[in-house]
Amino acid sequence: MRQYSPDLTPPWKKSQPVLEVPAEPGLVVEEAGTGFCGAVIRCEAGTVTLEDRFGKHRVFPLQPRGFLLEGRVVTLVRPAAKAPARPARTASGSVAVPGARARVARAGRIYVEGRHDAELVEKVWGDDLRVEGVVVEYLEGVDDLPSVVESFAPGPDARLGVLVDHLVPGTKEWRIAESVTSEHALVVGHPFVDVWAAVKPSSLGIGAWPRVPRGQDWKTGVCRALGWPENTGAAWQRILGRVRSYKDLEPELLGRVEELIDFVTARP
Secondary structure (H helix, E strand, O other): OOOOOOOOOOHHHOOOOOEEEEOOOOOEEEEOOOOOEEEEEEEEOOEEEEEOOOOOEEEEEOOOOOEEEOOEEEEEEOOOOOOOOOOOEOOOOOEOOOOOOOOOOOOOEEEEOOHHHHHHHHHHHHHHHHHHOOEEEEOOOHHHHHHHHHHHOOEOOEOEEEEEOOOOOOOHHHHHHHHHOEOOEEEEEOOOOOHHHHEOHHHHOOOOOOOOOOOOOHHHHHHHHHOOOOOHHHHHHHHHHOOOOHHHEOHHHHHHHHHHHHHHHOOO
16 A cells, blocks of 8 residues: 655745855845845844845844845845854963952062053053952052061961162162062163153054153153153053053063062962
């Protein structure tokens, strides 16, 4: 006895499956019912917006078999949502930890000489410092360092790291640093007269940092030499805005900050 399929529709009358195509922006299709041809400019829940060569917009429903792509019937579907890209590295070059929460602040601290130093450290090492629970504070000047260290009272569970500008042997800054350095207090520095100069000139589009005559305020002299308004606060924001990562900083600063972070976070 012959077996018959319950579907008696002849093969030539059956609807053939069609390709599903994501309605990505820029895809050129023709709407099957109206013949409107245009590029996808937007795809929302249940609809797609096309723009023809004259700039006219039409909105169509995302119906099965509703469009032609290069003369072939297709079904447009909404593109899959893309996961937001996450940086593989932090601005300091460390491996990024997606979703990491800031750690409870350690007793240890890092002090820097001024507000500009603190802002630069935050911009490049901020993610790392939050993961490690290290707080950065700034001095009003290196002359205050002995009293700050005495008040802080560094110990095995509360190490103190200090970054000083222009730490050159024989200078006043060098003598002060030597007087407060101990097993639990580390003072390091870079050779630049100011942290501004730790930013690579190439990152600012200049050939080199200007030479400022002795006796003249260095930051003001830099502004004059570069033709910038003599507003050091605005000049610093201009400089800081050009810093994207550790690649914009000189190695003499990079090594010292990394050394301080390692020192403060080291286990007793």
